[in-house]
Amino acid sequence: MRAVRRDARHLWRSLLAAKWPVLALVILGVVALVAAFGPWLAPFDPARQSIASRLAEPLTTGQGATHWLGSDVLGRDVLSRLLHGARVSLLVGLAAIAVGGVIGVVAGLLAGYFGGWVDDVMMRLADMQLAFPFILLAIMFLVVLGPGLGNLILVLGIGQWVTYARIVRAETLSLREKEFVEAARALGDGTASILFRTILPNIVAPLTVIASFNVASVILTEAALSFLGLGVPPSVPTWGSMLAESRDTLLANKWWLAVFPGLAIMLTVLSFNILGDWLRDALDPRLRDRA
Amino acid sequence: MGVLVARRLLQSVVVILGVTLISFIALHAGGDPTYLFVSERATAEEIALVRQALGFDRPLHVQYLSFAADLARGDFGTSLSYRQPALDIVLGAFPATIELAVFAFVLAIALAVPLGVVAALNRGTAVDGSITILGLLGQSIPNFWMGIMLILFFGLYLRWFPISGHVPFLLPLLNGDLATAIGNLPRTIYFLVMPGIAVATYSLARNTRLVRSSMLEVLGQDYVRTARAKGLDERVVIVQHALRNAWLPVVTMIGLEFGFLLGGVVVTETVFSYPGIGRLLFNAINQRDIPLVQAGVILLAGNFILLNTAVDLLYARLDPRVALARRR
Numbered sequence: 165m166r167a168v169r170r171d172a173r174h175l176w177r178s179l180l181a182a183k184w185p186v187l188a189l190v191i192l193g194v195v196a197l198v199a200a201f202g203p204w205l206a207p208f209d210p211a212r213q214s215i216a217s218r219l220a221e222p223l224t225t226g227q228g229a230t231h232w233l234g235s236d237v238l239g240r241d242v243l244s245r246l247l248h249g250a251r252v253s254l255l256v257g258l259a260a261i262a263v264g265g266v267i268g269v270v271a272g273l274l275a276g277y278f279g280g281w282v283d284d285v286m287m288r289l290a291d292m293q294l295a296f297p298f299i300l301l302a303i304m305f306l307v308v309l310g311p312g313l314g315n316l317i318l319v320l321g322i323g324q325w326v327t328y329a330r331i332v333r334a335e336t337l338s339l340r341e342k343e344f345v346e347a348a349r350a351l352g353d354g355t356a357s358i359l360f361r362t363i364l365p366n367i368v369a370p371l372t373v374i375a376s377f378n379v380a381s382v383i384l385t386e387a388a389l390s391f392l393g394l395g396v397p398p399s400v401p402t403w404g405s406m407l408a409e410s411r412d413t414l415l416a417n418k419w420w421l422a423v424f425p426g427l428a429i430m431l432t433v434l435s436f437n438i439l440g441d442w443l444r445d446a447l448d449p450r451l452r453d454r455a
Numbered sequence: 456m457g458v459l460v461a462r463r464l465l466q467s468v469v470v471i472l473g474v475t476l477i478s479f480i481a482l483h484a485g486g487d488p489t490y491l492f493v494s495e496r497a498t499a500e501e502i503a504l505v506r507q508a509l510g511f512d513r514p515l516h517v518q519y520l521s522f523a524a525d526l527a528r529g530d531f532g533t534s535l536s537y538r539q540p541a542l543d544i545v546l547g548a549f550p551a552t553i554e555l556a557v558f559a560f561v562l563a564i565a566l567a568v569p570l571g572v573v574a575a576l577n578r579g580t581a582v583d584g585s586i587t588i589l590g591l592l593g594q595s596i597p598n599f600w601m602g603i604m605l606i607l608f609f610g611l612y613l614r615w616f617p618i619s620g621h622v623p624f625l626l627p628l629l630n631g632d633l634a635t636a637i638g639n640l641p642r643t644i645y646f647l648v649m650p651g652i653a654v655a656t657y658s659l660a661r662n663t664r665l666v667r668s669s670m671l672e673v674l675g676q677d678y679v680r681t682a683r684a685k686g687l688d689e690r691v692v693i694v695q696h697a698l699r700n701a702w703l704p705v706v707t708m709i710g711l712e713f714g715f716l717l718g719g720v721v722v723t724e725t726v727f728s729y730p731g732i733g734r735l736l737f738n739a740i741n742q743r744d745i746p747l748v749q750a751g752v753i754l755l756a757g758n759f760i761l762l763n764t765a766v767d768l769l770y771a772r773l774d775p776r777v778a779l780a781r782r783r
Contacts, residue, residue, distance in 0.1 A: 295470040295763070296756035297718030304481040304752050307740055308491065380595065387597050388722045392737055407600060411726065419607050426600035434595035441591075 167366045175446055185442040188435035195432050199250040206244035210401050213238040222420050234420040236409065242420060245401040246428055252395075252402045253432065256317055257383045261375055263321025268328025269371070273359045275329065276336025283333070290326040298323045299385060306394040313396050316389065320382050331374055335367045369447040376440035380433045387429050403429045460768060467764040474756045475526055478749050479519050487511065491745050492535065526753070532746035536739070541750035545732060549754070550625035552731030555724070556716045558647045559654035563712065567659050568702055571666025572693065575701075578671060586663065593660025598719045602653035602726035609649060616649045619728040650727040654719045658712055662705050670701040709766060714759035721755075 198205065207229045220235040222242075233242040275286040293301070302319050309315045339345060340363070348362045389395050390404025398405065403425040410421035482488050489506040497505070506512050510521065525532070531541040574586040610618035624643040628636040673679065674697055682692045724733030732751050739747035 292470055292473040296474060296759050297714050299718045299721060300752045300756055301477065301481075303721070303736065303740065303748065304478055305484055307743065307745065307748050308481050308483075308485045308488070310485065384595075384597050388599060391597075391599055391722060392725070393741055404597075407597075407603065410603065414603065414606060415611070417607075417611055422600075422603045422607060426597065426603065429600065430592070430596050433597075434591060437591055437595050 168368050171369050171372075171447060175443070184438050188438040188442075191431055191435040192439070195250055195254060195435075198247050199254040202247035202250055206241070206247045208241035208244040210240060210244040210248045211399070213240055233424045234418075236406075236413075236421055242406075242424055245406060246403070246424060249401045249403045249406060249425065249428070250432075252313075252400060253383050253386060253429070256313070256320065256386045256396075257379045259317045260320035260324060260382045260386075261378055263317060264324025264378070265328050265371070265375060267321070268325035269332050269364070269367075271325065272329040272332025273336055273363065276333040277340055277355075277359060277363070279337075286329060287333070290329055293323075293326050299388065302385065302389060303392070303394065306389065311394055311397050313400075316386065316395060320385060323385070324378055324382065327374055327378060328371065331370050332367055335370060336363055339363050339366055373440060373444045373447055376436055376443055380436035380440065383429065383433050383436070463764055463767055467760050470760050471757055472523070474753060474760070475523050476519070478753055479522050482745065482749070483515070488745075491743065531750035531753070534739075534747040534750075535744045536742045536747070537744075541746040542754075544747060545735065545750045545754050548730060548732045548735045550623065550629065551621050551729065552717070552720055552724070552733065554621075554623075554625055554643065555647060555650055555654060555729065555731060556713065556720055558644070558651040559658070559716050559720075560713055562651055562655040563658035563662055563716070564705070564709075567662030567705065568666055568698070570659075570663045572670055572698060572701075574663070574667040575670035575674065576693070583667075586667070590660045590664045590667075593656045593663075596656060598653050598656060599722045599726050601656050602650060602723050605649045605653055606726070617646055618649070620646055621730050622646050650723055650729055653723045653726070654716055657719065658716060662708075662712075665705055665708070666702055669703070669705075670697060673697045673701045676700075706770075711763070713762055717755055717759060 214235070218235065218238070222234040224230070224234065229241075233246065235241050236245075271286050275283040302323060305319050306315060309319075345358060345362055348358050353362065386395060386402075387404035387407070390402045391408045393405075393408065395402055395404055406425040407422060407429075410418070410425070413421055482491075485491075487506070489502055489509065489511050492509060493502055493505050510518060513521075529542055531545075533539065534541045534544055537544055570586055574583045577583045605616075606618045609615045622639050622642040622645075624636055624639050627633075627639065679692060679697055682696045683689075687696075720731065721733035721736055723729075724731045725737045728734065732755060736748060736751045738744075739751065
């Protein structure tokens with residue numbers, strides 16, 4: 165655990181010296197707040213349709229409140245839908261990372277610590293998954309399973325385990341020969357304790373870096389899948405599905421329907437990427453080549 | 456070399472088998488797949504009939520073996536919406552997708568190298584800063600949104616480029632009609648500009664950052680200092696000494712890069728109503744046309760695997776160090 169505390173102290177000092185990561189953290193803080201409290205912040209019910217205020221331009225006032233970012237074909241408020249969509253994007257991103265991270269960390273620890281056939285099987289499986297673009301795999305499963313939050317998180321999570329497994333395996337391989345691991349073994353610690361309490365805390369730094377980049381790419385993939393109609397059911401507004409709907413009014417130049425959801429995705433993903441860059445430089449410059 | 460070739464080919468056969476296994480698992484992931492092939496109003500007898508006709512009543516291992524055997528013979532089943540062999544439909548859309556992917560690929564490499572070099576040579580200046588920020592932005596923009604923004608600005612507002620459509624180049628070429636193919640080429644490219652940029656953005660951004668950082672590393676090496684000390688022209692130093700080594704990390708990514716672009720094509724084609732595999736997949740997904748989705752996905756994946764194998768073998772020939780490194 166001391167390794168984790170040392171990393172945290174180091175991070176805090178380098179954060180104070182940087183500008184961009186601070187901005188990224190502020191943006192992510194706002195997104196997190198919106199995801200948590202969006203339903204209370206939204207000026208309208210995101211599902212409420214209104215024929216009177218169809219396709220209202222941004223800053224139009226209608227039905228007692230202002231459509232700050234305009235309204236869509238059904239008269240639903242764009243801002244309110246964006247605020248609700250933040251919840252899905254963030255939830256899916258973080259939950260998929262949790263699923264993929266847990267599978268990947270356990271697989272990587274086992275493969276790195278035991279080696280032999282365990283290692284062979286895990287790494288061949290990983291190679292196979294990396295052998296073709298993940299979005300194709302996701303499409304194949306989601307078409308059959310049908311859209312849904314759980315399915316989406318599961319499929320996206322399974323798409324990420326390889327990244328974690330490889331990093332954890334590599335780190336474990338070098339750590340298992342170190343004196344402090346030897347010492348734990350000599351003291352009679354069980355295998356589980358050695359893996360999770362002695363080795364894992366020393367891998368937290370690279371894992372944090374990978375996770376940050378990973379959230380960014382998962383949010384992008386989720387948006388793409390929602391855009392294809394394979395995300396959560398249509399009743400839940402998401403940034404990706406809002407973009408999909410915006411295609412129908414694009415030719416009529418209803419730009420606000422396309423611009424704002426995309427900006428929301430871009431700012432969130434950008435913030436995670438900036439955060440990842442900074443974490444990498446601060447915690448583990450060796451990852452530069454791998455991430 | 457012979458051993459390496461044999462091993463690599465065997466590997467790709469195993470991976471392709473893996474892909475068929477995964478698509479088989481996907482088909483059965485939601486329970487009895489018969490329900491994917493019948494309408495919601497089908498009666499119990501109709502369902503039983505379809506189940507028997509498609510062989511879903513047999514034991515799973517028998518089903519997989521016959522599924523794999525069918526695929527090996529090029530039988531991907533019949534598309535539910537077109538009532539034609541799924542493979543034919545997918546193959547028909549393939550040339551357009553290849554055109555888009557190749558165009559985006561060229562764009563991503565051809566622009567990334569000069570941008571990365573310029574950024575590295577001007578390290579710490581405003582030029583470097585802007586390229587770095589653009590690179591970060593490029594990696595954070597969903598490619599389909601990039602497409603939508605291009606349509607809004609360069610298509611609808613400035614009216615510089617067409618917002619949809621495609622002029623075939625490969626198709627006449629494959630049919631042996633060279634004159635038509637070459638006559639089409641300028642318009643083919645004209646129609647490819649916007650979807651091409653949308654597909655290429657992410658790779659372009661990533662490659663630029665890659666070239667920049669490896670260029671910075673190389674510029675600090677002794678052999679660059681030696682070249683400068685010899686009094687060589689700075690351009691020669693940069694192009695022949697530094698760049699030749701600096702873009703190696705990009706070269707080693709080329710195979711993966713192309714596959715990545717193929718993945719991006721799937722979503723971007725939909726935005727531009729571009730008649731390739733991506734749009735085909737999109738429509739098949741919406742109509743839950745399972746055989747068509749499977750044919751499209753398996754073909755794209757198979758293509759990607761073959762391409763990667765070819766690229767790997769090519770490297771091994773060009774650079775013995777790669778052969779050694781890949782073995783690990």
